[in-house]
């Protein structure tokens with residue numbers, strides 16, 4: 032997030048898109064609801080589903096899935112047309128505005144209505160509300176990023192925010208809500224093919240030299256590595272022979288599952304380290320028992336870049352060990368001794384080689400976590416980014432064009448499928464589906480379908496249905512609900528026995544390589 | 559900032575204008591008991607336990623709601639004040655089933671503490687419990703409204719903090735009761751089980767069902783940590799007894815990011831920790847099944863196979879997925895292991911958001 036969670040409560044306008052906040056990030060959902068109910072903030076929800084936040088919203092725009100760039104560019108079009116942009120901000124702090132202007136020219140409200148289905152009056156009203164706010168915050172999540180054009184969607188949102196001077200000030204910003212507790216940290220720590228910790232590029236010789244010295248090795252690999260989807264493809268092609276998967280279950284969380292299973296089966300050697308024997312673990316040659324969050328010391332970094340302590344409360348079961356100890360042991364067996372007394376000692380190393388974490392010590396975050404960038408021991412942390420200047424100097428507008436989805440509904444597969452999370456479960460379900468209370472609330476996979484579609488298809492609430500796409504089929508229970516909008520069904524991806532990702536496709540976003548989970552065409556029929 | 563000077567129990571106190579008498583007293587470390595008041599919630603001023611005498615005012619005033627004024631003289635412990643407080647508590651004790659001996663909240667109940675503080679030794683009025691059936695409609699929250707003192711904290715927590723708008727005061731007069739829409743049990747209502755109401759309930763009316771009979775409050779050790787689920791990173795407390803996590807609580811005083819709020823996953827999704835299916839030893843594949851192995855055997859095998867692959871096909875034939883569920887320290891070591899030890903940048907993780 033560019034800004035902090037607490038700031039949401041003080042925003043004048045909140046635009047929520049592609050985030051079912053009250054279910055995916057419930058505590059942030061409460062910040063939004065308090066802003067609306069107690070401080071009179073205006074809420075604009077842009078989502079193809081009638082998510083619970085719609086009940087709190089001033090405006091609800093329901094675009095056809097996959098048409099986000101069109102409505103975002105449309106809003107910018109209206110803002111420029113009516114002269115509502117922040118001219119001084121654009122002049123002083125940004126560049127590339129002319130190109131943006133040219134690009135959005137064609138996105139008239141009428142054209143946007145044709146593409147997205149959003150009535151032009153609503154789009155105009157939303158643009159006015161957003162642009163006139165002293166501080167407007169944009170919240171988004173997987174509904175925006177998990178598209179074949181996720182990276183473009185995010186750029187479009189950043190254009191919108193910068194046009195109105197909403198980046199680099201308090202209570203505003205462009206705020207991605209991270210799905211998993213430590214995705215932010217996994218990225219910050221260099222769990223990416225092209226960067227070391229703190230996003231220091233592996234391609235930069237100076238950085239490589241610094242890291243090699245710190246790690247006591249003579250050289251480090253130069254070229255960027257493979258992304259997850261490229262690894263899967265590499266395994267299929269026989270180029271990847273061995274994999275080590277720590278605490279992840281791509282067998283349920285990745286799109287186009289048949290593909291993933293085949294790839295993992297082709298490996299000469301697969302090691303999976305986890306707390307349960309997951310679908311992925313079952314394919315492994317060696318399974319290593321790790322520790323849960325309750326059994327380890329360390330830190331997680333939340334979606335607002337706040338580094339917070341994790342503390343050991345109980346011992347791991349049986350012979351299971353903390354994951355860091357396992358890595359150290361393995362490393363030492365492979366010729367590089369790694370010996371740390373404690374996670375705190377590892378953090379001391381992280382801080383020495385990672386500028387943005389330079390000032391973060393366990394004693395400083397004992398009571399309240401610090402938000403990076405926090406370069407030095409006396410730095411108070413950074414509640415919001417880009418104050419006074421952007422990291423690169425001036426904020427650059429990136430004009431992006433709307434392109435149709437690779438797969439649109441047709442006669443055979445007439446409905447849009449969208450996938451995501453529900454309140455009571457998390458990711459592959461290996462934790463939540465073993466919790467009595469959560470299972471009682473949501474025992475099985477339910478497909479949300481609108482009353483109109485249900486009637487057309489002769490499906491009643493609670494009926495078993497089959498959902499088919501070009502790639503596979505699953506069975507689920509139909510939930511006929513107003514939450515779904517005619518033409519689109521929703522399936523959560525937590526249930527291995529009805530894995531939504533058997534249906535989705537793996538067309539990738541060309542830059543972020545995030546799979547297009549969100550939009551694909553399906554057919555629903557009584558089972 | 560404008561300040562105001564006043565005298566509380568003979569002590570000169572300076573505080574910010576706009577503060578209440580209660581806030582001023584707390585700043586000066588003068589204890590005034592409360593019941594319906596909770597620092598995280600809007601003030602209601604309904605229970606009258608925090609009453610004090612203010613010179614020049616004929617009636618006792620609720621210190622949680624009364625703003626300070628320059629020159630105010632306040633007495634918090636006069637006989638008149640104590641009598642008023644005792645009457646409130648005596649009436650509450652008679653209004654329900656306050657049998658501490660058989661209550662899950664024994665030892666962590668504000669009503670019990672108050673009775674003790676006020677020196678109440680016996681029930682002054684005959685007990686007239688409403689006799690509501692317990693709400694055991696769900697596995698997470700147990701509601702026993704016979705122990706409810708209608709302080710309204712849960713209502714404010716649900717409506718003003720979480721803004722879930724599920725519960726409210728219902729019925730009138732002697733029949734007054736905290737209700738969901740249509741007075742349905744929690745399990746059939748719109749409740750989303752965030753447990754905010756449980757966290758602020760001063761008595762045993764709202765309790766965590768699975769923690770029942772697991773440990774007395776004074777046997778619990780609370781370990782503050784960060785939630786394992788979504789990216790909000792809520793601060794929470796694992797309550798441990800005899801090596802087992804038996805409940806999750808929270809505390810608004812931890813501050814950001816969540817100021818004591820949690821959602822259903824953070825508060826009630828902890829069973830997996832001690833689940834019997836947890837992996838307890840390394841496993842090594844043998845044809846179509848696994849057998850248990852020692853750490854030595856398993857790690858030697860991994861080291862050998864990774865080395866073989868590397869020398870035969872090069873380091874880039876190896877790839878690793880690190881985890882959004884593991885700590886920063888573990889993620890850091892994992893990429894270090896891949897880059898420095900195996901010699902490849904093939905490291906990624908599963909969730910790009």
Ligand code: SF4
Nearest residue numbers: 716749750752753755
């Ligand atoms: S658990 Fe949460 S939603 Fe349910 S009644 Fe309590 S505060 Fe309201």
Ligand code: SF4
Nearest residue numbers: 706707709710712759
């Ligand atoms: S249930 Fe608890 S918090 Fe709610 S009114 Fe009764 S005693 Fe107060």
Ligand code: SF4
Nearest residue numbers: 785787788792821824
């Ligand atoms: S308690 Fe809920 S909202 Fe908070 S971090 Fe955990 S899952 Fe997210």
